[in-house]
Every structure is written in structure tokens, then in C-alpha cells.
Amino acid sequence: MNNVKQCPKCGKFENQVYDGKPLGFVGFFCQDCFLKDTKFYSTEFVDKLRHCPKCSRTRFSGEFETTTSGKIARWLFTKIKPKFPIKSYNMTYKFAKSYLVVNISFIFLVNSTPVSKSDVFYVPLDSNACTMCNRVSGGYHEALIQIRSSKPTKIESTAKKLIRFIEQDSAIGQIIHLKEGLDIEVVDKRSAIAATHSLGISLSTSRTLVGQKAGKRLFRQTILVRV
Ligand SMILES: [Zn+2]
């Protein structure tokens, strides 16, 4: 047994096989003892993560945005502050009522030795509807897009294009089917303007006074799209 590493904690030898696999060593210690005694990251979360259960968007910082597993991972890593470089990871996640449950298997590089570690994180959630969803359910809309055409297929394809564009960063309210065309309520005025301009056709717009809030007059933008 010359020059064979022995773990000073548990006495196991590096060249022996335990449970059908060779025991890895990290520095002086066997991988089991190393994993038991080393803190890889923090598991405490100070703030709740904002997640809207209606549109499934999450506020990782500043604004609500589409939730993806890559964004969750990046956010999580800034919170848990891993002590070793992450070589790779495998992750699944699930939004429960008051927790985001994240299952991760990491491979860390510890002094250039790959070390695997799996964990489950319970991130506390604030699951109230976002402002946009609240506005939609309250019927709030800053703009009304009126699509008019003699061809029903034209109306439909234009509506599809506009809705796809708007739903990237805002939301639509009601869609009203009329004899002469289609009206689409849009929560955010800027988004309605950007979407209709993206069609590259001439538009006519008008404003209607719809009320007052904190001494300021509130207008609704109506955008007429003839296709
Ligand atoms: Zn050991």
C-alpha cells in the first residue's frame, strides 16, 4: 500500500471500490467526506422572487419577463454564490404556490477535480398577478386598434401579426368582432403604436378623453388600420 491515498477522516483508500465504483479523492479527502464537510453555496434566500401565475412571467430584476430555465439558473447562481466554478449543471424547475422548486445536479471544479453535487432549492415566491395582468382583468386599455377591410382573411392575418407583436412585451384585452372589422384593446399605448407601425402601412390615429386621474387627463389612442 505504498503511495496510495487514504482519507484521514474515514480511512478509505483511493484504489478501493465502494458500492461498485472507485472512490474519488478531492485533495487529501475522499469525495464523500469532502462533500459532507464542504459548503458549496448558500441556500438562504433573502428576497421573494416575483412570479405572475397568470402570464407565467418572472421579475428577475426590474421588469417582468418570459420565464426560461436559463434565466432561472442565472438568477439562482447570483443568489447562492457558488464557491467553486460550475463546470456543468442539469436543472428542472416547478412553480408551486409559494415556492419555486429547483432540482439541480452540478459538476463543480474543485482544484480542477470534477465533483458532482445535487440539491433541491426552495425559492420563496411572491405569486401576485403582475401589473399588466391586473390591468387586463380590470379592463384597462390605453389603446384601441381598429382593423378594417373588405376581406375577412386580411383582417384575420393582420390581427394575428399585431397580437403576436404586442404580446412580446404587453398584453391585449378584449377582441371585439364587428360587422365592419375587428377591434383590439391594448393595455399599453406604446406597444400598440409600435405594432401597428411594424405593418408598414399608413394609419390614422385619434385620441379620446376617457377620464382623469390625479388631476391629469387620460386619453385613449385609437389607431385605424385599413388593409
Ligand atoms: Zn473519507
Ligand SMILES: [Zn+2]
Ligand atoms: Zn402577469
